[in-house]
Amino acid sequence: MLACLVTILIAGTYGPLQSFVQAVKSRPTASAAIMNEQSEDQLMSWIKSEAAKQNQSPINPVIDRVWKAIPGYDGRVVDVKATYLKAKLIGFKPENAKGFPWIYRSVKPKLALDDLPMEPIYRGNFAKPMVGLMINVAWGDEFLLPMLQILSETGVKATFFFDGTWLAKHMDTAQNILAQGHELSNHAYTHPDMSKLSAARQREEIGKTEQLLKKLGVKNVWFAPPSGYYNSETVKVASEYGLRTVLWTLDTIDWQKPEPSSVVSKIYRKVGPGTLILMHPTSTSQGALRGMIKAIRDKGFVPGTVSETLSSERVEDRL
Structure with a gap:
């Protein structure tokens, strides 16, 4: 009789008891959620x-x-x-x-750069860890093609400033440089001393090269005066074409044919954030280019084009 009563009690309370057990079992999960x-x-x-x-x-x-x-x-x-x-x-x-x-x-x-008076630019912002490579081209292509190969192998883009008389004879080469993702810009037409020319002649020098760049489909924004010679009229005339006058921060002086190793050493010592490095397609720069790129990167900077270096955009994601 007692056994039957126990059985009945257990049977009668099994449903509520099961619910209680399930609630207890679920408590650790609820605690974990909290x-x-x-x-x-x-x-x-x-x-x-x-x-x-x-x-x-x-x-x-x-x-x-x-x-x-x-x-x-x-x-x-x-x-x-x-x-x-x-x-x-x-x-x-x-x-x-x-x-x-x-x-x-x-x-x-x-403020944006365009909000400032039209002055030439020699460097990027001191806070931007980027370095611009400027390659002025006014003669030959003996060393130009090997330099392009080095840029390709190192994954670096540069800005090429073309003398118009050279460009008119090497449009296919320029098109190839453009196709590789480099920036093409204006270096006048006959490599003159711009500071000694009238406004009309300066207009002609910049305009003729700009026309060639447009034939290549280039939307250019920079003008690099040959040998760095310019005056206020140069800056004004360039602006008429929508161009800002740009020079350099650090010169390789490669036309004097120093040893490539000395150029690399110079770059490592003097390069800084926002530096624009000037070079030409010479045997010195061909021999130094790979080392220059390594030196720039070893100092914690990103090598790239003039436009990339002079833009206000941040570059942390590229480091």
């Missing part, structure tokens, strides 16, 4: 507290007494929500701050 939510809140709090340390203010372009027009540089702010979601997705913890996957949004300066 802990996970707390961890996520902790992660978000940490990101918010650290974000200000990662932000960088944009830098406006300026007219410098020595360097003339210096481009600006974009700032950055942490995209808190995107950073949080990425960190959560890959399981990053705040204690792993060294390699934390920050996501940024760029912030443009209040």
